[in-house]
Amino acid sequence: MSRPLIHLVTPARAADNNGNWQTAARWARLLRSTADCRIAGDWTGTEPGPLPDGLIALHARRSAGAVARWRAAHPGRPLGLVLTGTDLYKDLPAGDPQALRSLDLADRLLLLQPEALQALPAAHRARADVCWQSTTPRRTLPKTSRHLRALVVGHLRAEKAPELIFALAELLAERQDLFIDHLGAPLDPALGAQAQALAARCPRYRWLGARPHGETRQRIQRAHLLIHPSHMEGGAHVVMEAVCSGTPVLASRVSGNVGMLGEDWPGYFAPGDADSLRLALVALRDEPARLATLQARAEALAPRFLPGHEQACLRNWLGRLGLAEAPGCA
Known part of the structure; x- marks a missing residue:
């Protein structure tokens, strides 16, 4: 068949610099030899x-308008839906009507880690596939x-x-050998104000x-450790970036991280x-063998997130x- 033209909808913009945007941009690159992808917000x-020839949408609720319009205008053309952490662990459990409607309208669903299948309503699981995300590997640096x-x-947002x-930075105030760098835009201004005030009084938090x-x-690459504390995750981009840099990950035990x-x-x-x-972090600092073990596990896991596998699954x-x-995808 000729190269299809795919309209790829993501509510994230390049300026947002978040996982959804990174996913859309990466897929357009990986599929370049298979399809022409046009990224848009709607x-x-x-x-x-x-x-x-087809529409693929990230986020069941936030892309619900595009999904509904496409299905109404082109009932015979393919419609794929990629489910995010907010979909799986917030909107769908709450019974959000727009998110549920998007699931009903989609021909196929895509999940970014296997634990997400359990969060998907049972009636939709037969139409779902799982595809690990990927990133380019980076050299592991000495620290x-x-x-x-x-x-x-x-x-900086609640999720x-x-x-x-x-709270961790406050608990570690007396530790001279533990530093925390925190990256992220203040999407919630109140959280931004808290971060700024904390940095002013706690010199080892930035x-x-x-x-x-x-x-x-x-x-x-330069950090000893990535901390990923989310309450909910669909499949965090930053986790695989750390793993593929040989940087250990200390993560909250939530479905998306376990997946x-x-x-x-x-x-x-x-x-x-x-x-x-705090206890987990202090143990990694005070018992170097623990940190070395965690780094070795990261290095062993890295092949899971190489681009070739994601490219094949997407195709x-x-x-x-x-x-x-x-x-069919293995």
């Missing part, structure tokens, strides 16, 4: 140029033993649990605000529990949608 039916620098990457990091993606990846890292990952802490996080998913000639 689909209205008035876009210039030829009619797309000083004089201190431990932990990095947190996530815009990313920034207040847990604030809030660095939003940083370009390239700089963020460099900071991940990325595995049930037996040795670096979990109880979600929302600052003392659990196969397009095949199931009728947008490419491809066998």
Whole structure:
């Protein structure tokens, strides 16, 4: 078949510099040899140029308008839906009518880690596929033993649990050898004000605000550890970026993180529990063998997130949608 034209809808913009935007931009690159992808924030039916052969939308609720308009205008053309953490762990459990309607209208669903299947309503699981996200590997850098620098990457909003990091910094105030760098835009201004005030009184906590993606990846490489404290996750981009840099990950034991890292990952802490996080972090600093073990596990897990596997799975998913000639995804 000829190369299809795919309209790829994501509510995130390039300026947002978040996981959804990174996913859309990466897919357009990975599918370049298979399809022409047009990234947009919506689909209205008035876009210039030829009619797309199919529509793929990220986020069931936030892209609900585009999904409904596409299905009404082109009932016979393929429609794929990619489910985010907010869909799976917030909107769908709450019975959001727009999110549920998007599920009903989609031909195929795509999940970003296998634990997400359990969060998907049972009636829709037969139409769902799982595809690991990917990133380019980075060289593992040597780090000083004089201190431990932990990095947190996530815009300041409730789902990313920034207040847990604030509490952690307070609990570690007497530790001269533990530093926390916190990256992320203040999407909630009140959380931004808290971060700024904390940095002023706690010299080993730094809030660095939003940083370009390239700089963020460099900071991940240089950190001893990534802390990922989210209350909910669909499949965090930053987790695989850390793993593919040989940087250990200390993560909240929530479904999205377990789906990325595995049930037996040795670096979990109880979600929302600052003392659990403190104990885990202190143990990694005070017992270097623990940190070395966690780094070795990250290096062993990295092949899961290499681009070739994601590219093959995406092509196969397009095949199931009728947008490419491809066998089923393993």
